[in-house]
Amino acid sequence: MIGLHTAAEVRSAEEPLLAATPPGALMQRAAAGLASVCVRLLGRVYGRRVALLVGTGNNGGDALLAGARLAGRGARVTAVLLDPGRAHPDGLAALRRAGGRVVAGNGRSAATLVSRADLVLDGILGIGGRGGLRRDAADLAAAAADGTAVTVAVDVPSGIDADTGAVDGVAFPAMHTVTFGVVKVGLVVGEGRSHAGTVHLVDIGLGPHLPSATAFQLTDADVAAGLSPPSGDDDKYSQGVVGVVAGSATYPGAGVLCTGAALRTRPGLVRYAGTAADGVRAAWPEAVVTDGRPADAGRVQSWVVGPGMGTGDDARSVLAEVLATDLPVLVDADALTLLAAEPDLVRGREGATVLTPHDREFARFGTEPGQDRVGAARRLAADLGCVVLLKGEATVVADADGTAFVNATGTPWLATAGTGDVLSGIVGALLAAGLPAAEAAAAGAHLHGRSGQLAAQHGPLLAGDLVRRLPEAVGRVRGLGAPRLGDSAA
Numbered sequence: 300m301i302g303l304h305t306a307a308e309v310r311s312a313e314e315p316l317l318a319a320t321p322p323g324a325l326m327q328r329a330a331a332g333l334a335s336v337c338v339r340l341l342g343r344v345y346g347r348r349v350a351l352l353v354g355t356g357n358n359g360g361d362a363l364l365a366g367a368r369l370a371g372r373g374a375r376v377t378a379v380l381l382d383p384g385r386a387h388p389d390g391l392a393a394l395r396r397a398g399g400r401v402v403a404g405n406g407r408s409a410a411t412l413v414s415r416a417d418l419v420l421d422g423i424l425g426i427g428g429r430g431g432l433r434r435d436a437a438d439l440a441a442a443a444a445d446g447t448a449v450t451v452a453v454d455v456p457s458g459i460d461a462d463t464g465a466v467d468g469v470a471f472p473a474m475h476t477v478t479f480g481v482v483k484v485g486l487v488v489g490e491g492r493s494h495a496g497t498v499h500l501v502d503i504g505l506g507p508h509l510p511s512a513t514a515f516q517l518t519d520a521d522v523a524a525g526l527s528p529p530s531g532d533d534d535k536y537s538q539g540v541v542g543v544v545a546g547s548a549t550y551p552g553a554g555v556l557c558t559g560a561a562l563r564t565r566p567g568l569v570r571y572a573g574t575a576a577d578g579v580r581a582a583w584p585e586a587v588v589t590d591g592r593p594a595d596a597g598r599v600q601s602w603v604v605g606p607g608m609g610t611g612d613d614a615r616s617v618l619a620e621v622l623a624t625d626l627p628v629l630v631d632a633d634a635l636t637l638l639a640a641e642p643d644l645v646r647g648r649e650g651a652t653v654l655t656p657h658d659r660e661f662a663r664f665g666t667e668p669g670q671d672r673v674g675a676a677r678r679l680a681a682d683l684g685c686v687v688l689l690k691g692e693a694t695v696v697a698d699a700d701g702t703a704f705v706n707a708t709g710t711p712w713l714a715t716a717g718t719g720d721v722l723s724g725i726v727g728a729l730l731a732a733g734l735p736a737a738e739a740a741a742a743g744a745h746l747h748g749r750s751g752q753l754a755a756q757h758g759p760l761l762a763g764d765l766v767r768r769l770p771e772a773v774g775r776v777r778g779l780g781a782p783r784l785g786d787s788a789a
């Protein structure tokens with residue numbers, strides 16, 4: 300798991316580390332790591348034009364010291380100082396010694412320089428930044444966005460909130476972010492994620508001084524741990540049986556997608572109960588199907604309830620029946636609309652409850668998610684005593700105790716009808732397999748994103764493609780590579 304940290308956590312670790320290292324050593328470590336990423340991105344360094352955007356703090360100091368290293372290798376480096384009287388003195392001296400040039404950050408010539416550079420290094424603001432970019436800095440960020448340079452943010456893209464990813468006005472559009480010590484939460488979620496581009500982590504020795512993280516990103520290896528194959532002792536029941544209540548006679552699609560996703564994730568046994576029974580039976584002969592109520596379906600180890608099932612009295616009564624069990628329940632789509640009107644249905648449940656809203660469904664519980672998506676998910680989770688999976692470009696999962704996960708996989712091609720139904724089926728299967736609810740939700744989002752990436756390799760995807768690619772996604776996450784003809788199932 301990759302721990303995600305806040306600026307305050309970095310500050311608390313920075314103090315003892317600074318006290319234990321010679322003056323300037325940490326910044327040199329950061330600058331060395333930064334320069335080596337820039338060298339990799341540039342390929343050839345000699346003669347390349349590098350523009351440094353330099354603010355008044357240590358973030359600008361990092362950019363100046365890295366710029367000095369690039370100038371030492373023959374790059375034509377110019378520092379654009381936003382407040383010339385307050386630029387980091389040691390950094391400035393190092394750049395000048397290495398042959399770098401310096402200009403003031405206001406006016407057209409600075410913007411022209413940025414738009415003509417091969418690489419722009421953003422050292423305007425780091426974790427000490429407050430609020431959006433001021434006018435001159437915003438103009439330079441816009442010039443970088445319009446130019447053809449490789450854009451690299453130092454520690455965090457200037458103008459994003461390092462804790463939340465929120466952007467107030469304009470922020471630097473980085474293709475790459477070289478971040479120091481730890482990955483900051485704001486680099487992987489919300490608008491921060493799209494502004495940060497590819498994140499490169501440079502170790503500067505903060506690790507031993509850091510408090511434990513409360514937010515995480517899962518890797519394939521973490522998710523693989525919850526996807527172990529059946530053993531010789533297993534039968535169709537022992538892997539966890541999923542119950543699905545989704546779709547309707549008129550709209551069977553949600554039931555078909557959700558049941559298929561559960562089967563393809565953990566193909567022990569899936570039981571379906573609801574009015575899309577005929578459609579589900581036709582699509583998935585492997586499922587055990589009833590058009591009765593959940594209680595008629597037989598024993599299950601988890602329930603998925605909601606996609607496409609409607610919001611009438613029958614749907615409300617089915618939701619209440621499922622929530623009255625002590626089993627883990629995933630509540631999605633129409634069931635979220637019903638639950639928002641009666642949130643007490645989930646408060647104090649014995650079994651775990653996972654809510655999977657998109658933004659509009661989330662808002663029905665009282666407040667819009669806003670720009671702090673991790674904070675919003677945590678607040679709703681704590682209020683209801685549930686796990687909340689807030690969908691988006693970076694899906695966020697929060698547990699009632701505040702533990703959060705930010706998903707690292709996926710593709711914007713997932714923005715198509717029915718992909719949420721697939722996610723519900725995947726997470727339902729992992730809940731039935733016995734994973735703790737927050738981990739099931741986070742692992743399910745990871746797998747869903749991997750399947751989306753596979754399905755979108757050659758262009759647009761449909762929700763059904765996601766279901767089809769799930770076995771391959773499970774295999775890839777488990778490190779098995781693409782299946783070849785003749786491979787036996789692992």
Ligand SMILES: NC(=O)C1=CN([C@@H]2O[C@H](COP(=O)(O)OP(=O)(O)OC[C@H]3O[C@@H](n4cnc5c(N)ncnc54)[C@H](OP(=O)(O)O)[C@@H]3O)[C@@H](O)[C@H]2O)[C@@H](O)CC1
Pocket residue numbers: 309310313325326329354355356357358359361423424425426427428429430431432433453454455479480503
């Ligand atoms: N953690 C570590 O161990 C290490 C950290 N390192 C580096 O240090 C960085 C943190 O440095 P930092 O504390 O000097 O703060 P930083 O982000 O440069 O900005 C503060 C300055 O910006 C200003 N300012 C604020 N808001 C503004 C705005 N909206 N628009 C314009 N200006 C604004 C504010 O001035 P004022 O508001 O007073 O005018 C203040 O002067 C960190 O991100 C990393 O890069 C590495 O060197 C290695 C070890």
Ligand SMILES: Nc1ncnc2c1ncn2[C@@H]1O[C@H](COP(=O)(O)OP(=O)(O)O)[C@@H](O)[C@H]1O
Pocket residue numbers: 632657690691692693694709710711712713714715716717718719720721722747
């Ligand atoms: N721009 C995007 N980038 C990545 N993933 C996205 C994007 N937009 C939507 N998704 C993902 O697609 C799925 C859509 O779910 P949902 O809105 O419930 O769709 P539906 O109700 O049609 O099934 C979610 O998993 C969400 O995270």
Ligand SMILES: [K+]
Pocket residue numbers: 358421422423424425452453454455456457
């Ligand atoms: K920066």
